[in-house]
Amino acid sequence: MIKLKNVAKTYDDGKTFVVKDVSLTVNKGETLVLLGSSGSGKSTTLKLINRLTELSAGDIEINGQDIKSFDPISLRRSIGYVFQGIGLFPHMTIAENVAAVLRILNYSIAERRDQAYQLLNLVNLDPAKFADRFPHELSGGQQQRVGVARALAADPHFLLMDEPFGALDAITRDDLQAEVLRLNQELRKTIVFVTHDIFEAIRLGDRIAVLHQGQLQQIGTSHDILANPATQFVEDLFAKSKMQCANLIEQEK
Amino acid sequence: MSDMSLIHYVAAHSVELLEKTYQQCYLVGFSMLFAIVIGVPFGIGIAYFKRIRGPVLWFANILQTIPSLALLTFLLPVFGIGAKPAITALALYALLPIIRSTYTGIQSVPEASLNAARGLGFTRWQRMWLVELPLALPIIISGVRIATAISVGIATLAAFIGAGGLGDFINQGLALNNMRLVMLGAIPAAIMALVLDFMLGYIEKKLSMRRVAKPTRRRNIIMIMTCVLLIAFAGFAYSHWFTKHKTRIVVATKQFTEQFIIGQMISQLLAAKTNFDVVEKPNLGTTAIITQAMKRGEVDIYPEYTGTAYLLVLHKKKILTPKATYDFVKKAYAQRYGIQWLKPLGFDNTQALAVRQAFANAYQLKTISNLLPIESQLVIGAPPGFIGRPDGYIGLKRVYHLHFGAVREMYPSIIYKAIVHKKVNVAMVYTTDGRITADHLLVLKDNKHLFPPYDAAILVRKATLKAHPQIAKILAPLAGLITNKIMQTMNYDVDIKKQSPAYVAKEFLKQHHLI
Numbered sequence A: 001m002i003k004l005k006n007v008a009k010t011y012d013d014g015k016t017f018v019v020k021d022v023s024l025t026v027n028k029g030e031t032l033v034l035l036g037s038s039g040s041g042k043s044t045t046l047k048l049i050n051r052l053t054e055l056s057a058g059d060i061e062i063n064g065q066d067i068k069s070f071d072p073i074s075l076r077r078s079i080g081y082v083f084q085g086i087g088l089f090p091h092m093t094i095a096e097n098v099a100a101v102l103r104i105l106n107y108s109i110a111e112r113r114d115q116a117y118q119l120l121n122l123v124n125l126d127p128a129k130f131a132d133r134f135p136h137e138l139s140g141g142q143q144q145r146v147g148v149a150r151a152l153a154a155d156p157h158f159l160l161m162d163e164p165f166g167a168l169d170a171i172t173r174d175d176l177q178a179e180v181l182r183l184n185q186e187l188r189k190t191i192v193f194v195t196h197d198i199f200e201a202i203r204l205g206d207r208i209a210v211l212h213q214g215q216l217q218q219i220g221t222s223h224d225i226l227a228n229p230a231t232q233f234v235e236d237l238f239a240k241s242k243m244q245c246a247n248l249i250e251q252e253k
Numbered sequence B: 001m002s003d004m005s006l007i008h009y010v011a012a013h014s015v016e017l018l019e020k021t022y023q024q025c026y027l028v029g030f031s032m033l034f035a036i037v038i039g040v041p042f043g044i045g046i047a048y049f050k051r052i053r054g055p056v057l058w059f060a061n062i063l064q065t066i067p068s069l070a071l072l073t074f075l076l077p078v079f080g081i082g083a084k085p086a087i088t089a090l091a092l093y094a095l096l097p098i099i100r101s102t103y104t105g106i107q108s109v110p111e112a113s114l115n116a117a118r119g120l121g122f123t124r125w126q127r128m129w130l131v132e133l134p135l136a137l138p139i140i141i142s143g144v145r146i147a148t149a150i151s152v153g154i155a156t157l158a159a160f161i162g163a164g165g166l167g168d169f170i171n172q173g174l175a176l177n178n179m180r181l182v183m184l185g186a187i188p189a190a191i192m193a194l195v196l197d198f199m200l201g202y203i204e205k206k207l208s209m210r211r212v213a214k215p216t217r218r219r220n221i222i223m224i225m226t227c228v229l230l231i232a233f234a235g236f237a238y239s240h241w242f243t244k245h246k247t248r249i250v251v252a253t254k255q256f257t258e259q260f261i262i263g264q265m266i267s268q269l270l271a272a273k274t275n276f277d278v279v280e281k282p283n284l285g286t287t288a289i290i291t292q293a294m295k296r297g298e299v300d301i302y303p304e305y306t307g308t309a310y311l312l313v314l315h316k317k318k319i320l321t322p323k324a325t326y327d328f329v330k331k332a333y334a335q336r337y338g339i340q341w342l343k344p345l346g347f348d349n350t351q352a353l354a355v356r357q358a359f360a361n362a363y364q365l366k367t368i369s370n371l372l373p374i375e376s377q378l379v380i381g382a383p384p385g386f387i388g389r390p391d392g393y394i395g396l397k398r399v400y401h402l403h404f405g406a407v408r409e410m411y412p413s414i415i416y417k418a419i420v421h422k423k424v425n426v427a428m429v430y431t432t433d434g435r436i437t438a439d440h441l442l443v444l445k446d447n448k449h450l451f452p453p454y455d456a457a458i459l460v461r462k463a464t465l466k467a468h469p470q471i472a473k474i475l476a477p478l479a480g481l482i483t484n485k486i487m488q489t490m491n492y493d494v495d496i497k498k499q500s501p502a503y504v505a506k507e508f509l510k511q512h513h514l515i
């Protein structure tokens, strides 16, 4: 369980807030989608959770413990992170990329290789074919899968995914979304998933939190939000594609 | 000798060539190792800490602008002569390209990779070792490549301070005006630079293709590098061990023919009559370098001239008689430096004016003063600097009131051609030059003692003499034995007939039943 209490972040000593007074809870085994337009503070919120940036105000708890009481390095190692823009290491093979976290946790080479193969299988990449390739030898979609596999390597209970499929074409994205759904049924992780794509949010999210200019507009299931938008912003956001959304929600059930 | 084919020439020198090449590799290898060990952390340092960037780069830049001979001389008081100061100097020169490339390499690491490493929970060290350095490696290697090329070139200069290497051939070749010997050093040095450049270029390419990261290949490279290092260390340890249990006597000389010949006499005599490990350092660049090395006990024996010691080392000005000069330097060296002057060898290599024998006969010339009546028709050929030197034209005007019709400054080797072909009728020469007799020149007597005396004698460290008193006895027969005439002939045999100094020295010693 991840709990944010009155969380705020400012980069300029309080003149402007990138994230402002956000409180929300991500339940165990739940996928919460942070939905918002560019610059709304989604990435920042994720980074606050694993202490890639430090809080300006408020508290964050993980399983009831204040994150400030953790060492940031071990905190990050216990939370899987899929980066906006992937960020695979160009000098490491795919297997080495996937096992990067295991390496810094001092697993043996054999263990690392084993795990990497399993994880590649898990994200539907054939290890025999891909394990020894380098990132530039993979397509964008394949790289994204590797990014997901890498985040899962240390078998973390929590997973932060920052627009992992942002730069992909619709079909590949559909595939990968299906993949994530399948994975999550298998693994039951607690996931915070960032996107600016409403349909992706509806498809993947058990619940959706809508952010606008650093402020939490509404949090709830897609059905609730569509039915009772809390603010004008939320209403406008869904207005354009209301029918499609309703259909999608129907389907996902 | 001169009609020997190139292959024979190389074959005849193959053992030496291998040894010098090994020394060169040793110099370059270790200096690069040190440069990398020091330069890479500094490169990383300035990438992380902006504040030290300016000073570090400034310092490395300054180091590079110091002329190599000057740097080697600066290092002398600290490191002495030999491989140590040479490796230090080479490493210092290599620093700038390595620091720069490391810095550039680390700067060029993509932000995405760094963020990913942070997000995955890499510590700062892990980020550096696993992400930044590997990604920067191709660029770092490109810096190492540049540094290595510089280093191979400068390493040939290291011969000046007795570090050995291919520069020994080059320097001796230049001193003896023997182009083959120069080539024997220069060509392998060039080949070495090309081979190293190719190898590093190959590694750089492989790395930037990100192919080397595969565990198996990486292991191969590490194995090869370990082997190379082990061989180097084994060679080093072996040569150390091999020479440790014998008494080492170092015989040094400066870089010109006559010194090489005398040096050979000394070492051949010692080798024949003792079981010392006689080490020859025939290339020590300047008087200052040898004197320093002698004071530090790194050189035991070398031939010197009274005038050089008197004027250059002791900074005296007043010209004394040859005897008084010898007595003065002998006493001063014994007191100040703990160096013993043995008895003079018999020749003096001083400056002098020479004319063609026929010309002398025609005008009844014997002394410099004799030139005065015909001074207006005289054209003198002299080395560069003659006009401005107190013991050059200025002195001739002051002491002899001699004014030439014309002065032509030219390089020493050309002076002889000029006088033989009557382009000049007076030549500034050195009294032991082999070409004086060969070209039928007459040395005019310095009847007013303008030129300082340069009597040659062998210098030995007092400590060495004390430990091995037999050295003085063994070298004693040489005293007074070598006249100017004999020295001229021997110089001629080496300079013009292209015999080797070792051969000429051996023949001399045999002829006088010394070996």
Ligand SMILES: Nc1ncnc2c1ncn2[C@@H]1O[C@H](COP(=O)(O)OP(=O)(O)OP(=O)(O)O)[C@@H](O)[C@H]1O
Residues within 6 Å of the ligand: A011, A018, A036, A037, A038, A039, A040, A041, A042, A043, A044, A045, A084, A196
């Ligand atoms: N290190 C920083 N210093 C100053 N401002 C920052 C910093 N990082 C982010 N910001 C600002 O914070 C705001 C929110 O950024 P954030 O990355 O959280 O947005 P986002 O919702 O993830 O957007 P996108 O969908 O484009 O990724 C932006 O206006 C951004 O310019």
Ligand SMILES: [Mg+2]
Residues within 6 Å of the ligand: A042, A043, A044, A084, A162
């Ligand atoms: Mg973002």
